[in-house]
Amino acid sequence: MADDKGKCDLPLTRVRTIMKSSPDVNNINQEALFLAAKATEMFIQSLAQVSLEQSDDRKMLKYNDLAEIVDNIDTLQFLQ
Amino acid sequence: MAERPEDLNLPNAVITRIIKDAIPDGVNVSKEARLAISKAASVFVLYATSCSNNFALKAKRKTITAKDVLDALEDMEFDQFVDPLKECLDAYKKNQQGKKDQKRKDKVSQPSARSGGGDGMEDEGVVVLEESEGEGELGDDPQGDEPMDEAAGVNGDGDVVEISDTSEDA
Numbered sequence: 082m083a084d085d086k087g088k089c090d091l092p093l094t095r096v097r098t099i100m101k102s103s104p105d106v107n108n109i110n111q112e113a114l115f116l117a118a119k120a121t122e123m124f125i126q127s128l129a130q131v132s133l134e135q136s137d138d139r140k141m142l143k144y145n146d147l148a149e150i151v152d153n154i155d156t157l158q159f160l161q
Numbered sequence: 162m163a164e165r166p167e168d169l170n171l172p173n174a175v176i177t178r179i180i181k182d183a184i185p186d187g188v189n190v191s192k193e194a195r196l197a198i199s200k201a202a203s204v205f206v207l208y209a210t211s212c213s214n215n216f217a218l219k220a221k222r223k224t225i226t227a228k229d230v231l232d233a234l235e236d237m238e239f240d241q242f243v244d245p246l247k248e249c250l251d252a253y254k255k256n257q258q259g260k261k262d263q264k265r266k267d268k269v270s271q272p273s274a275r276s277g278g279g280d281g282m283e284d285e286g287v288v289v290l291e292e293s294e295g296e297g298e299l300g301d302d303p304q305g306d307e308p309m310d311e312a313a314g315v316n317g318d319g320d321v322v323e324i325s326d327t328s329e330d331a
Contacts, residue, residue: 085252086248086249086251086252086253087249087251087252087253087254087255087256088253088256090175090178090179091171091172091175091179092171092172092175095168095171095172096171096206098168098169099168099169099171099203099206099207099210100206100207100210100225102169102207103207103210103211103214105214105218106210106214106225107223107224108223108224108225109210109224109225110224110225110226110227111257112226112227112250112253112254113213113224113225113226113227113229113230115227115249115250115253116227116230116231116246116249116250117206117209117210117213117230119246119249119253120205120209120230120234120239120242120246121171121202121205121206121209122179123242123245123246124201124202124205124239124242125176125179125180125183125198125201125202126179126180126182126183127183128198128201128202129179129180129183129184129190129198130183130184132194133184133188139188140187140188140189141188141189141190141191142180142184142188142189142190142191142194143191143193143194144191144193144194144197146194147194147197147198147201148197151201155238156237156238156239159204159205159208159237160201160204
């Protein structure tokens with residue numbers, strides 16, 4: 082399914098709530114909010130794809146698949 | 162704060178949809194995996210926010226801008242997202258501009274709806290609800306800075322555009 086690039090499935094108000102919970106954050110402009118949401122969408126897709134690729138069972142994505150890539154991939158260290 | 166537990170999670174249904182779109186048909190995702198991805202996504206938002214905010218603060222700004230987010234993603238080593246995101250941003254800006262133009266057209270066709278003098282600046286306040294998913298967040302923040310964000314409009318240059326800024330004085 083080709084997404085409308087200018088739209089995001091994630092609800093912007095919820096993303097904003099999360100962002101605002103971060104200490105020292107004052108304001109977030111509307112475009113930044115959109116980008117954060119869209120980037121998160123990409124992140125979810127990326128995470129799912131990569132975990133599946135590394136998985137032994139290509140038919141089922143399991144918790145362990147995710148745990149493994151978080152261990153193995155440097156850029157995912159923030160998730161540990 | 163009591164709002165913490167669920168409000169920092171993203172909706173399950175949306176997460177599931179995004180995952181399913183990313184993987185081949187017929188592949189299943191365990192509940193635990195889905196939950197883990199959901200939490201990871203929330204953590205990602207926080208991490209990206211923190212990095213973005215650092216860029217904003219370095220530039221002595223109080224508002225996180227699109228550029229801050231893009232810089233942050235590079236810093237976080239997610240640079241593969243940057244170019245696609247720029248395209249998305251362009252599409253988003255076009256959508257927003259389209260909505261604004263539509264509102265102006267609607268206003269013109271209803272001249273009696275407003276007092277004759279203004280340029281329709283009051284309409285900009287209506288934009289406040291556009292991006293909201295109806296979760297009613299706007300009324301909750303005691304600090305009162307919420308409306309500014311929602312009505313920020315298309316100004317991509319820097320700080321939040323105030324409502325009164327978008328129209329000329331008559």
